[in-house]
Amino acid sequence: MSTNLNIRNKQGHRCPIWQTPTQITQMIMTDEEGNVNEYFTGKRALFAIRQYIQWVKGSVNRGYVSTEDMKMYEEDVAEEVRNVESWLKHQSTRDLVVEGW
Numbered sequence: 001m002s003t004n005l006n007i008r009n010k011q012g013h014r015c016p017i018w019q020t021p022t023q024i025t026q027m028i029m030t031d032e033e034g035n036v037n038e039y040f041t042g043k044r045a046l047f048a049i050r051q052y053i054q055w056v057k058g059s060v061n062r063g064y065v066s067t068e069d070m071k072m073y074e075e076d077v078a079e080e081v082r083n084v085e086s087w088l089k090h091q092s093t094r095d096l097v098v099e100g101w
Helices: 022-028 042-058 067-089
Strands: 005-009 039-041 096-100
Touching: 005 022, 005 042, 022 042, 022 096, 039 042, 042 067, 042 096
Parallel strands: none
Antiparallel strands: 005 096, 039 096
């Protein structure tokens, strides 16, 4: 079964993000004791969001058909990071929720 990462606040307002592969979702949703959690809140949710951003940034490191394709993907990555960080600026850490489902 596929699991995706979801970011929202406690009021239900979602941050639209890229679909994450199951293994990335599970990595992000794993706590310090090695347990895969269904959700995190507050500071732990913020940490999970930062992990997601690092995964997005790291996704640039792959093969491309052309330099043009690479530049377009780099722009997409930069836009995704900006969108998530912009959404975060308007949220209280204590209201953050990150879910893997």
